Structure formats: C-alpha cells, structure tokens
Amino acid sequence: MSYATSLYLTGAEIGLSLAGLVFLLVAAWGGPRSARMLTSLTVTALIVAAIFSAQLFEQATGEVAGRAFGDLYRAGAFGSFAKILIYLAAAAVLVVTPSFFEQRGAYRGEYPVLMLFNAVGMGMMVSATDLMTLYIGLEMSSIASYVLASFLRNDDRSAEAGLKYFVLGALASGIILYGVSLVYGFTGTTNYEGVRAAFAADFATGALFGVVFVLAGLAFKVSAVPFHMWTPDVYEGAPTPVTAFFASAPKVAAMGMLVRMAMDPFAGEVDSWRQIVIFAALASIVVGALGAIGQQNLKRLLAYSSINNVGFILIGLAAATPSGISGVMTYLAIYAAMVVGSFTALLMLRDPEGNNLETFADISGLSTRRPALAWSLLALMFSLAGIPPLFGFWGKFVVFQAAVQADLVALAAIGIAASVIGAFYYIKFIKVMFFDEPVREVEATSPMSHWVVLAICVAIISPLGYLLTIPLGEWTAQAAASFVAAM
Amino acid sequence: MIQTLAFYLFAALVIASAVMVIMARNPVHSVLWLILAFFNAAGLMVLVGAEFIAALMVIVYVGAVAVLFLFVVMMLDIDFAELRAGFIKNFPLGIAIALVLLAELVLGIGAYQAGTLELGVPSGAAAPLLGDSNTASIGAILYRDYIFLFEGAGIILLVAMIGAIVLTHRKRPAGSRSQQDIGKQNRRNPNEATVMKQPQVGEGVEL
DSSP, X not given: OOHHHHHHHTHHHHHHHHHHHHHHHHHHHHGGGGHHHHHHHHHHHHHHHHHHHHHHHHHXXXXXXXXXXXXXXXXXXXXXXXXXXXXXXXXXXXXXXHHHHHHTTOOOTHHHHHHHHHHHHHHHHHHBOBHHHHHHHHHHHHHHHHHHHTOSTTSHHHHHHHHHHHHHHHHHHHHHHHHHHHHHHHHSOOBHHHHHHHHHHOOOXXXXXXXXXXXXXXXXXXTOTTSOTHHHHHHHHSOHHHHHHHHSHHHHHHHHHHHHHHHTTTGGGHHHHHHHHHHHHHXXXXXXXXXXXXXXXXXXXXXXXXXXXXXHHHHHHHHOSHHHHHHHHHHHHHHHHHHHHHHHHHHHOBOTTOOBOOBTTTTTTHHHHOHHHHHHHHHHHHHHHTOTTSTHHHHHHHHHHHHHHTTOHHHHHHHHHHXXXXXXXXXXXXXXXXXXXXXXXXXXXXXXXXXXHHXXXXXXXXXXXXXXXXXXXXXXXXXXXXXXXXX | OHHHHHHHHHHHHHXXXXXXXXXXXXXXXXXXXXXXXXXXXXXXXXXXXXXXXXXXXXXXXXXXXXXXXXXXHHHSOOOHHXXXXXXXXXXXXXXXXHHHHHHHHHHHHHHHHTOOOOOOOOOTTHHHHHHSOHHHHHHHIIIIITHHHHHHHHHHHHHHHHHHHHHHOOOOXXXXXXXXXXXXXXXOOHHHHOOOOOOOTTOOOOO
C-alpha cells in the first residue's frame, strides 16, 4: 500500500489537523478578537471533513479496501458513517457555542482549535483497527475534552468538572491500557485481525481478563452503568455548550469504538462479552431512568437521560448481528440530533441579564413566555422518551427488533418495561412548562444561529424524520456490513 | 571474559548506587547517586548491544535528572557552605569515584569492542529487525511503519500544551495594582500626591 493511498484515506484527520495548526497560529496572534472568525472557519472545516467522509463512504466496498498505514487504520463504511455523525454534531454544537462564552467574556480562539483536535481524535477512535491507534485517538480526544470541561476557569463548577473528568478519565484510560497490554501479551499482536485470529486459535483466561478490562474502560467512556458516576457531575459543572458536545459527538465516537472492538477483534468471543454488555445495558436503562426522577437541574437530568439512552444503544450491540449494529448506528444518528437539539434549547433559555436557566423552577410556565421554544422542548423530550409519532421511537424500535431477532426476547422485554419509567420525567418537563405558573423572566429573543440549529434538530426528530428511515437504514446496513466483510 | 567482568561491575554498581539513593541523607547526594545508577544501567544496555537505549538512558534520564536536581536545589533550603566544608576530608573519596568511572569507561568500551553478549537467537518477527543496528531499526519502525501514530502522539502533546496554556495563562489587566509603573511613580509630585486639610474639631475628613 502506497503512502499516497494511506494519506488519502486518512484525509479527514490530516486535513483537520493541518487546519487546527493554522488556526492555532491565528488564535495566538489574533487574540480573543479572532475567536468568532475561527469558530466559523472550524465549522466549515468540520463540514468539509464530513463531506469528504461521505465521499469515502460511497467509495467503500467493504472495510478491506480502506486499509491505511499497514492496517493501523481502516476508512471503511462504518468508520466513515460514524465520522460524518461526529463531525456534523461537533459543527452544530460549535455554532451555538460563542454567544454563551462571550456573555462571560471568556471566549478564546483556542476553543475551536481544541474542538478540531478533539474531532481528529474521535475520527481516529472510530477508524482504528489497531489497539495503538485506538489508544492514541482516545487520548487525543480525552485530553482536549478535559480542557474544554474546565474552559470557564474562573467558574468553580467548571474547574471541578474538568478535574473530576480528568481524574476518572485517566483512570479509565489506564484500565483500557492494562486490558490492551493483556490482550497484546496473550496474542502477540495489537492488530484487530491478528487478535481475532489468535483468539480463534486459543482464548486464554488472561486474554479474557484483557477483554473485560478493555470493555470496562470503554464502558466508562460511553458512561454506561456501573461506570457512569462521573456523568451527572461533569455534565452539570461543564459549560452548557461543552456539555452539549460531550453528550453528542464523543458519545458517538466512544460507541463506534466499542462496536468495532466487539465486532472485530472480539467477534469470535461473543459469548464472553455479551453478558457484560447485557448487564451494562439493563443497568444503564434502569439507573438512568430512576436517577433522573429526583433531579432539579436540567443538565443533570439530561446526563441521566444520556445514561438511559446508552443502555438502549447497548441493547443493539448485545444482539451482535449486522441488524443490531445497524440499529446502533441508527439510534446514534437520531440520538445525536435529539441531544444537540435539547442542549441548544437549554442554551436559549436565559433571563434578561443573560444568566442561563438550568432548573425546573426556572422553566415553569415557559409555554406562555416562549411558546415556540416550549413546543420544541416538548417534541425533543417526547422523542428522547421514544413516544411513537416522533423519530426517537424509530431508534428504540430498530434496536429492540434486532434484540428480538437475536433471541434476546427477555432483554428486549425488560428494556421496554424500563423505558416506561423514563417517560415519567420527560412528562414532568411538559407539566412544568405547560401547566405551572411562570416564575422567572425569560429573555424573549435568541440568536438566529440557535434557532437554525434547533429547527434542523427538531425537523429531524419530528415525524418528518420518518422520510429518513429508508436511506438511514441503507447507510447503517452498509456500515454494519463492513464488519461482515472483514470477518 | 571482559564482558563478564564488565557485567558484574556495572550490575554491582547499579545496585550499590540505587541503595545509596535511598540511604543518603542529603537530597542532592541522592540525586547524584541516581545519576551514577543511570550511567551504570546504560553500561548494561551497551553490553547487550542496545546502544540506542544506552544513549537514551544517558540523554533522557540524566538530562531529566539534571532538571530534577535543579528543582531540588531550588525548592529545598540547603546550606551550600556546609556542603563544601568537608571538601578536603572527602577528596580521596572523590578521587576513588572518579577512578571507578574511568575504569568503567575503559571496560565498557573494551567490552563493546569485544562484541556483545549473545542473549539468544532472535526469531519470529523480531529477526530481520535485529539484523541492522538497533538505532536504524527503531527509526525504521517509528518513522515508516508507525508514522501515523507517531504524528498522532505529537498532536496529543500539542493539545496538552495548548490546554496547559489556556487554563493557566492569564493576561494581567492593564490597571492592576500588582504591576509597578516606574515612570508613573517618578512623575508624581507633592502637589498631586498630598492634600492639605484643616478639619474642624469633632468632624471627620473627607478625602
């Protein structure tokens, strides 16, 4: 394989890295004044990278074709699809970011640069076919995320969130690295195909330990129960645009990495990891639903909601079939739209002094002050709960369908039952917004950019989204098929 | 023969100086013993033919330890006059250590000239690589096979650096009190700096 091909296949990462380096210089010389311009340029760069990935997606004929750098990296249909989601979600979040920080006088050109490098790391995570690539991508994305979480350095909560995320994230990275070292020790290779071949020949107990450690570390990154404890604190403390980012793009990346891990190197050992995934899925659904009930802070509530949703996504992975993987990718696409929409709506909730409204008490009676916003939030919450006319239902439907097809009827049944608990706190939103008396003043206008992002997200999750089911089904099936081709 | 001799010399000195690192009462001495331990470990690496790792040991560890040494000196309150006091008394000991290091150098070079220890016959994937000098092999792996990861690691370091600067660097506000403006201080004159007041008895002063 020539270097030219390798460079072409990794074009999205390389292009974004170069853009990041140039933007960094601009940020260093231009100071805070250049921050807005850099944000627009970064959004453009991310969209270009998404288009490039879409082009690679169309060209991909199975994962085998897209090997780069001696199979350290594979630009197949799966990786490209995940990257399109990641880049678009990051771009959408970046659009609604500047006004939040500018209000606090804390916006700097380094923010979009860190986002760019974060996106590079996430792209490497989902395309990795070598344990070393995986780790480097993971660290690149994580380190940038720690800094983003504490970007409002004068705010104690933001600093606390950054520190917590850093300490626990470093622990999880250590766990993954230990698992990787065990897998490497027992197989003698870090390449996914090599690991699969070695496992097929001999699956030692030590290697099983390695698999468990790697999965535990990855479960931390997707915030699945029992490794979810950091999520509410970090989501609450981090600045709201950063929380929006954490809940969308890195989640897609971590889930993509987990799926590839499970379906490529560990594909022969489904029985070994399936029980772990099933436990994590059910525990996440239940803990996410029950934990959210008592929450007063909306960001904390959305953190529990994301734990809950990760549980549903893991059900698709537990099926371990192409239709399950396709369900996971479908769910992730819809989930990213729902999360970006919800947090954009949260960012639009401000009082006239510009403080963000973050608790239930603040949004009571919102429907009289900001009817459009209240209705959008209603649609997003019902979609997160999976109420049928909205598109969120489709994501849950495909993963449950895959689970039933894979003879995991009990899992699907428990999952469906538990999703009813979740409906409770989503409906609480409706009660507070539509039936309670207004308490706080709410600013009457929001920036146009916020409205655009919110409108796109709401349009996707509205019943109109069902127009997407057929193309989405085709794309995700193609993405899932890349594993079958590789197997 | 010379290799065996050199091995026992280096190995014994690594252990002895490692013990001294934790036994020495003076932190500066500890650091110096640590440097001796690293030098001897580098000698062991030369013996097995890993000259690149030996060079790394000396450059990286000894370089890093020099910085550590600086920190120790800066952070701790060490009385250097007291340290220098025993110079004449310790002079023979210093000469002895210098001689040991000289002997090590001679032995190390001699052992290197005599060829490396045969630790086993390389096999499998490692075999062709060990054919070249190991500096060339490591370079080939790092910059040819794993160039993608190498550059990725470089970007991680860059991100960490950006993060550290973003989170800690702050511009002092122009009118901040902590900054001394000498020109402004010199321009002051008594008329601006002092005010004469004639307060009434029992009343305060308004400034």
